[in-house]
Amino acid sequence: MVRELLDKARELSMFTAYNTNVDAIVYLNGKTVQRLIDEFGAEAVKRRMEEYPREINEPLDFVARLVHALKTGKPMAVPLVNEELQAWFDSHFKYDVERMGGQAGIIANLLANLDFREVLVYTPHLAKRQAEMFVKKPNLFYPVVENGKLVLKHPWEAYRENDPVKVNRIFEFRAGTTFRLGNETITVPFSGRFIVSARFESIRIYTEPELKSFLPEIGQRVDGAILSGYQGIKLRYSEGKDANYYLREAKKDILLLKREKDVKVHLEFASIQNRELRKKVIYNLFPLVDSVGMDEAEIAYVLSALGYDKLAERIFTYNRIEDTVLGGKILIDEMNLELLQIHTIYYIMYIAHADNPLSEAELRQSLELATTLAASRASLGDITSPDQISVGMNVPYNERGEYVKLRFEEAKRRLRTKEYKLVIIPTRLVQNPVSTVGLGDTISTGAFTSYLAMLKDNGEL
Ligand SMILES: Nc1ncnc2c1ncn2[C@@H]1O[C@H](COP(=O)(O)O)[C@@H](O)[C@H]1O
Ligand SMILES: O=P(O)(O)OC[C@H]1O[C@](O)(COP(=O)(O)O)[C@@H](O)[C@@H]1O
Ligand SMILES: [Mg+2]
Secondary structure (H helix, E strand, O other), rough: HHHHHHHOOOOOOOEEEEEEEEEEEEEOOHHHHHHHHHHHHHHHHHHHHHHHHOOOOHHHHHHHHHHHHHHOOOEEEEEEEEOOOHHHHHHHHHOEEEEEEEEHHHHHHHHHHOOEEOOOOOOOOOOOOHHHOOOOOOOOEEEEEOOOEEEOHHHHHHOOOOOOOEEEEEEOOOOOOOEEEOOOOEOEEEEEEEEEEEOOOOOOOOOOOHHHHHHHHHHHOOOOEEEEEEHHHOOOOOOEEEEHHHHHHHHHHHHHHHOOOOEEEEEOOOOOHHHHHHHHHHHHHHOOOEEEEHHHHHHHHHHHHHHOHHHHHHHHHHHOOHHHHHHHHHHHOOOOOEEEEEEOOOOOEEEEEEEOOOOOHHHHHHHHHHHHHHHHHHHOOOOEEEEEEHHOOOOOOOOOHHHHHHHHHHHHOOOOOEEEEEEEEEOOOOOOOOOOOHHHHHHHHHHHHHHHHHHHHHHOO
């Protein structure tokens, strides 16, 4: 079933934008964490953890947020705003791997490796080093404008020598890693990743003006678009532009993509620590897109920005299904989304309105494909061909699978759910993942493209 659905999805053409970066990955162990804590002193780390810095201005901010992420086992991302700290990171860590990062980059490579019919990827900065992280596949294209016409080139042929390169530092942590914070012994509860996201002025999230007028043509050419990277917008820039400017442009892009054909757009949300910016992204963009995907920490942040602080706190702390369903209902109604997909460590969920053209059984199949793809990537580190889906198919549901189903049925009985289509599946969780960064992007790619494939099959697209 999963394989057939993937084959259907592979007939699609997809567009993805905006963010790419280099992910410099460090595999953390207890010793490294302990050394960091000892360097700054447990008391100082604890104090800074209580302050909960929203950006990394100095090394202690990093250590405090890292230890917080390790303690909760939550996937977190915190912006690095002080460019000078790059040297501190490079002197303290030896990166184990460097690979394609950023939602658009990861999604483009995944779709291309899965042999989708055509994959168009746009990223405003494409230095040679970044371009070379794209896979060399004949179905992968980067749009450029030449002699007033839209030309599709492989990213390797489209790089610009002087473009900036953005490097994010990724700290992969594993369940069971142990260290001491003063008198406390901390054991990491779940495997995951902590992202230090470079947020410097030179990196912008936008479409170059000459390409903008070709967005309707791109929208017409593809079956769907996956957009992400808005978390990289800054509130203010030194030359006077601000987040409002970039969000107005981002809104125009979505409307242009949809101008010739109402192409379905999925927005892959990512952590936005700044509440003001988070609110702006939600209110400006969610109402314009059809589908949104996010993880459990992100839905908590989104609900908090919308004023549901208590619910957000409960989701962040307990990750209870009933709270996520409630939060999902709020979000889908307030933003009038067609589809909301939430991925968490133990389960993945879809919430749609009752009039969604797909049945709950079809929606369930879509989530099945999503978690199976993630399990393949977690097992192998990367998915390089469509037949690797079989690796994920052999990964069993996590040990809380039955509990998840039980709690979900209970939640449906307790909450009013008649006006919705609600589907949940347990995740196929790989015990010793090669890496976890990019798994959320993989889930959302599998979910959204299979959703589109089934819509198409049913004559709804
Ligand atoms: N080890 C894992 N095996 C399979 N799937 C996993 C594993 N660890 C995490 N996942 C899934 O990926 C998302 C992460 O989403 P982000 O957006 O990257 O936070 C997590 O919710 C699980 O569903
Ligand atoms: O917010 P930024 O700086 O654009 O970076 C996004 C980060 O998210 C990722 O795309 C991974 O996302 P997920 O782990 O949520 O799938 C990284 O590759 C990248 O470093
Ligand atoms: Mg994610």
